[in-house]
Amino acid sequence: MTVISDQEIADFSADFNTNSKNQVASRAARRSGLxxxxxxxxxxxxxxxxxxxxxxxxxxxxxxxSGRCWEFATLNVLRHYFGKQNKVKDFTFSQAYNFFWDKIERANAFYDAMIRLADRPLNDREVQSWLAFAGEDGGLWSMAINLVKKYGVVPSYAMPESFNSNNTTGLIDSLARKERKDAIALRKLVSEGSSQDELEKAKKHFLNEVYRMVSVALGEPPKKFDLEYRDDDKKYHLERDLTPREFVQKYFKDFKxxxxxxxxxxxxxxxxxxxxxxxxxxxxxxxxxxxxxxxxxxxxxxxxxxxxxxxxxxxxxxxxxxxxxxxxxxxxxxxxxxxxxxxxxxxxxxxxxxxxxxxxxxxxxxxxxxxxxxxxxxxxxxxxxxxxxxxxxxxxxxxxxxxxxxxxxxxxxxxxxxxxxxxxxxxxxxxxxxxxxx
Structure with a gap:
């Protein structure tokens, strides 16, 4: 490593002051920001x-x-489709609903990875990648579609936004901390020669705790809801007791x-x-x-x-x-x-x-x-x-x-x-x- 000398510092300063425009730029940048x-x-x-x-x-x-842009963008595409098919432009879907299930499913994937990679050291690059990814709320279109296929969607009024869905830092920080601690426990069970049944039992216990955490933060997702809206022609619509999956199966049957x-x-x-x-x-x-x-x-x-x-x-x-x-x-x-x-x-x-x-x-x-x-x-x-x-x-x-x-x-x-x-x-x-x- 080469030490920066006093002469080099003097040369840098002289070069800066050679051009008067540098001082003009500096004053503007300091006054109003770069x-x-x-x-x-x-x-x-x-x-x-x-x-x-x-x-x-x-x-x-x-x-x-929140980092839920991927869910918002996906549900925007779906709401545009629903709006065009049913003549209702201002209809919106609940992002909180799909965010709830994302936290459950992603915890499950994390625990499976920790069991699969348990024979590697903690500083292994793949293990570290999973540990860094724990609790995250960012994602992709294909991930959102996986959730829609499995859990369906609900209108925004069926599971409205809350403080913790709008401000996800507290929840994702808590989930990341818990999942990383659980990873240590799962790795220990593997090192001790625990059976697959014992590992699954431990994972189910951890997932139950994750479900509790997410339910406290976001509320439990609805199992059924009434679809109710007035279309752009002012015509009233009501369909009772739909499940989220039934809603997708019926209203998105032609959405491939x-x-x-x-x-x-x-x-x-x-x-x-x-x-x-x-x-x-x-x-x-x-x-x-x-x-x-x-x-x-x-x-x-x-x-x-x-x-x-x-x-x-x-x-x-x-x-x-x-x-x-x-x-x-x-x-x-x-x-x-x-x-x-x-x-x-x-x-x-x-x-x-x-x-x-x-x-x-x-x-x-x-x-x-x-x-x-x-x-x-x-x-x-x-x-x-x-x-x-x-x-x-x-x-x-x-x-x-x-x-x-x-x-x-x-x-x-x-x-x-x-x-x-x-x-x-x-x-x-x-x-x-x-x-x-x-």
Missing amino acids: LEASFNDRVSERLNHVFSTELDVDGVTDQKH FDDYVVLSNCPNHEFNKLYHMPLYDNVDGGDQIKFLNVPIEYLAQAAVAQLKSGDAVIFGNDVLKQMERKTGYLDTELYQTDKLFGVDTKMSKADRLATGEGFATHDMTLVGVDEDHGHIRKWKVENSWGDKYGHKGFYEMSQPWFEDYVYDVVVRKEFLTDEQVKLAEGPAIDLKPWDNIG
Whole structure:
């Protein structure tokens, strides 16, 4: 290691003061903050609120202080479908209901993994990945669909949001701490030569405690509910004593869940390959969590085609990059911090993923696109941060931002090429828990 000398410090200072613009930039940055000082208001010229293709969507939802964007985005797609089929645009589903079952199922997957990996040391990389994942509330479309298939859905009034669903930190911290302690106990039982029955008995006891914790925090989910709403024509509807599964079976019988494929764009992995992420397999017996990795143009083409068919598109993205909540702008030229600093931090998408600079941190929904003779100008985005941000909760995203910061879209097979359909239905390559595939 080389020590920084006094002479080098003097040289750095002299270089900084050689250009008077550095002092101007420093004063602006110190006064208003780096982002505000580098904000490029000219992006508004291309990010207006007009789109050549736009779904008829009403108000937005609000995930508050939680990592449940994946459930909100999934249920937004389902509510748009239900609204179109039943002429009721303002109908919403309970995110708290599916969040409840996610905590139970994910604890079960965690305990199974701890038993399976009990012969490895605690500092083993895969064991550490599972321990780090304990209690988490982030997830993916395929995970949400696994929960919908097994447990159904309920209207938002049947299991409304509560303090702990809106502010999940306390619950996920408690669950993580408990599950990690339980992992030590399960590992000890395995090391002592306990039988499979003894391990299952211990796991059931731990799951019972998890159920109690989640029920205290969120309330028990309803076993039945009355479906009641007034449609857009003011006609009243009432159907009594539906179970959550019956609701999905009846009202989503034509919604082909298995026709959807997650197209990913992660150039740090080989294209035209189907990948499986075992760490995210949240429901025992459910579908595996898989991604078909392809060049970015296929994500855009499929998303446009699905929007033109009248259906929204869920997409995973790195929302905190080049985004302003107030305006709802998503644009690669929004904050010009490199010009403010006089440096170049531009990296390829592959390098950002490989170094941890890039990562899908949020799920949102595409509900519109603006094209000019096939050239994509911008996208309309439905977020789940309430209606106080953006344009009444909707955001405008440039095509360069899509290419740089979108990592996956959820689209129907009909919008894929024949070769992509074949790949999506074939065998998948298992990824390690630490592989960054966006």
